[in-house]
Amino acid sequence: MTPEAFFAAYDGFGERRSGGSGDLHSAQWLRDQVSHLGAVLVPTPFQRFTPGTATLESGGFTLHGLPLFDGGLTGPAGVQGRLGPLGSAAAIGVGEFHPGAASLPGNAFAQARAASRHAGLVIALRIKGDGLAPLNAHDQHAPFGPPVLQLAGHDAARLLALAEAGAEGRLVVEGTRAPAVSHSVRVDLPGAGPKLVILTPRTSWWTSTAERGGGILAWLTALRALASASRPRPIVALASCGHELGHFGARHVFDAEPALVRDASLVLHLGANLGAAEDPRLTVRSNVPDLAPRMQRALEEAGYPGGAITAATGGKANGEAHEVETRGGRYLSLIGSNPWFHAPEDRWPTSIDLPRAAAIARAVAAMSVLWAQAEPAPA
Incomplete structure (x- = not known):
């Protein structure tokens, strides 16, 4: 599926607020994209507000x-x-x-x-x-x-x-x-040693095509690259629900499996607004020394404008990377900027910059394969 076809399909589910019909249908669709890799839905109960x-x-x-x-x-x-x-x-x-x-x-x-x-x-x-x-x-x-x-x-x-x-x-x-139920989508690929966790949120207030779609595209691209690469390291890919409601999907998984974050070689967080139109600013943050600059170089090699990237080591992690940081995990986080952030006007094709979204997906896939093949994990 081309990036253009991906965003058109992603946008077609409409509102994907946790617990709604668009949430369920988009979760099933995402699972089906990687069903050949054993993708499953992870049901997550919560209190839905109407x-x-x-x-x-x-x-x-x-x-x-x-x-x-x-x-x-x-x-x-x-x-x-x-x-x-x-x-x-x-x-x-x-x-x-x-x-x-x-x-x-x-x-x-x-x-x-x-x-x-x-x-x-x-x-x-x-x-x-x-x-x-x-x-x-x-x-x-x-x-x-x-x-x-x-x-x-x-x-x-x-x-x-x-x-x-x-x-x-x-x-x-x-x-x-x-009471209601939303679903995260999870893929586990076998291997030995500390896991690489690839994490992106999948629910939002409205359609939120630029806010969430770029992260999902990079998540899928990385998974497909990892599936065909030789790798010693096990992979857990999680597209979590409940982002707009306190990250409850990620918290549900992390609370049930404390070692998933604590013992991971790295949690790669694909946050909001990856490839949003009009504003190319992208923050790459990690609590692993030198990893954010390395990710910046990978992005530039993939065609992303280097002058728009801020690479930061340490500081306060945002989004689901905050859940990783508070649990003592090692993270690498990408978060962009979006002029239509949280707004119903965040729709395909207006809010998407296809070349930048595709460049992020390529860079994330390359970094994922590199990290998964390294044993021990890169310092």
Whole structure:
């Protein structure tokens, strides 16, 4: 399958939020792409949140959005009071955020919610296209704080004007939680010695073609290269569910198999936005000395623009690489930039740069084969 055909097929499943029909169908499709390698679905139970009414009525307008999936709820009566800036004495606090503001557990917005004196919060998420780009919900298993309404960026000007005027408003944030199941896709290739783990998330808020598709393409490309290469090292390839809800798919596997991360020779994390259009910035990070610069060289050899790559050793890992780091594992992480991050407008073909996505996939495959063939692991 060519990269172009891959992205067209990937985009065709539509919304792949954890527990929805697009989630299940895309998981089955991905499993089928590597069924000849023994791919299996890993069912992962979780509490699925189904949004209900999520509105702000103020100034003669009704603004519609989504609840924060790990925040509080109002009940049908809602919360009434004056609108004002976050941190003010207003009953309903108002602000603007980038959709990446909740990318790690314990982020600044989560801390602000925990300490908030507001009865409710309304936030507008700003991104290219100004569609509704939700914040990730790391605490969906234990929701906390005041009810939060998330609005599309195109509502930001009206929302801020209402807050500036101290307008009265009525905030309603409802929803239900019930047991559900999502699925990770896993492939195990035999070998001897410490494993190479190749990890990429596969669920998201919307279709998220650039956000998640580039990582899936690189994951598949690496697996196919490894399947046909001679290698002493065992391989575990995991396309994990629940990324937008606290990485629950990766955590489920890592908690059940602590040695998978702890004893791995390396966890290669294929994070968000690998090959997104318009913004070529790519961060390569590792806690293994000299590995990030080596990955940068591999990317450049594969045709990726070197001036757009930042190679970093140490620092704070993001996405599922954070789960690896907190468990003491060795990781190599690739994360790009995406003008449509978390937005419904992240769709094929607009949001994909095919040459850059293909270059990343080639470089990841080359590094995977090199690492899998080395015994012991490269220093």
